[in-house]
Amino acid sequence: MATVFGKVLLISGNAEFLAERTRRRAVDTIRSQQADCEIAESSAAGLGPGELAGLTSPSLFSSASALVLTDLQDLPEQPQAELLAYVADPSPDIAVVLVHGGGAKGRGLLDKLRKHPAVTEVKVEAPKYERDVVRWLREELRALGAVIDEQAATVLVTSVGQDLRSLAGAADQLIASVPPGSEISEEVVRRYFGGRAEVRGYEVADATLDGRIDIAIERARWAATAKVAPVLITSAMAAGLRQLVKLATAPPGLRDAELAAHVGAPPFKLRALRGQLQTWDPDGLRQALDHVAQADLDVKGASADPAYAVERMVLRIAALRRRPARG
Structure with a gap:
């Protein structure tokens, strides 16, 4: 040494x-x-x-x-x-x-x-996009002596969220739960983290951005009951909003693969993002990001009730959506 x-x-x-x-x-x-x-x-x-x-x-x-x-x-x-x-x-x-x-x-x-x-x-730069987080997670597990394919790593990121500390903890748990040198499959990930996927931050974020306010609040409360860290929900909300901003400002003429790389999302997610974007304008996205920033501060210690801070964020962001144009 x-x-x-x-x-x-x-x-x-x-x-x-x-x-x-x-x-x-x-x-x-x-x-x-x-x-x-x-x-x-x-x-x-x-x-x-x-x-x-x-x-x-x-x-x-x-x-x-x-x-x-x-x-x-x-x-x-x-x-x-x-x-x-x-x-x-x-x-x-x-x-x-x-x-x-x-x-x-x-x-x-x-x-x-x-x-x-x-x-x-x-x-030590934080990964910017979901695909970068998946790559980081695979490297993290490789350094621990395990192999995980992209699909299984994506399922784990979807279940746990993009907070690196939480993902590192999940990687440690998987390493401790499988034989040394084993390949970590999607089935293994779902076995240990499938329950968390039911209350993952991205489901709260997607429901909010879609305007399904009742589902968003219900899932936020499930998350609180299941002891999911509120910061995972604010992180997911911020990531979803940033993807919409990237999509709204993307150069014209990009193919789907190029657009997915620009947005920082898997290609299969573009259709859902396009649907969400129809009900958002630039000012609404800007205000929504401000609400996420405040909620992130609140759940990290500025608020005595992090669960309430998450619900308030959900309600405020949902209220900023505009109605889709009629055909």
């Missing part, structure tokens, strides 16, 4: 779960190489001039030390210069892990860090 001391690991990207997991694994690697290593964790946002030097100084109590610096995008200008000076000549007894949350902020600092040979970058 190559030493991590004297090196800098840069974790960048907007996939919070993947960034957290990569950071945790990096810390485990540091401890495996130096059990008594003193590890300091700090947010870059609050660092003042000179503080970084203290955090990257040798420990008085251990032969090696480490620094985990999160929120790198918020690092002030003076400490940025100090960090760049450090990575140009890193201490051989110190391991540094930097975590950047993605986006344009702090991009200049990232570009400068990437030029240094001591820096190794791990990018």
Whole structure:
């Protein structure tokens, strides 16, 4: 195993779960190489001039030390210069892990860090489209020593939703439930996750976008009873709305395969999306996305009643649909 001391690991990207997991694994690697290593964790946002030097100084109590610096995008200008000076000549007894949350902020600092040979970058971008999530899930299971075909992976994503943390948990459960080296079939997926598919977030989202408000509310309540995480429903709603926006703004003349790739949906789903789009206008889609963003905040802690936040989102979004034009 190559030493991590004297090196800098840069974790960048907007996939919070993947960034957290990569950071945790990096810390485990540091401890495996130096059990008594003193590890300091700090947010870059609050660092003042000179503080970084203290955090990257040798420990008085251990032969090696480490620094985990999160929120790198918020690092002030003076400490940025100090960090760049450090990575140009890193201490051989110190391991540094930097975590950047993605986006344009702090991009200049990232570009400068990437030029240094001591820096190794791990990018953790969240998959954008359903097909990308399916591909990520297959790679996740492959890394765990299992094989799953595209159809079975699609069924699992449909059942669990596109939240990577939930999918990683589902992958772990499948690995623990099948013989080592087995191929995970669609039948196996349905055996372990078929019950969840009955209350999956996408059924709530599709019913809402179709205007079937009674079914949407009923399924949202089933989901709450079955302890389905509300964030899976808000994530599904956001994904459905984004697909409608992509479809509405697609260049004319695309074939179905090209259009499906542009929208980020399987080709078989285009017909349903076209039907939904007939009852939506651009302003309604924009307002609906705003409601999803608020509901997502609510279910992640801003509301004392996440189930109510989901139902309110469903009602508000359904109210934005316009009636289909009469032929």
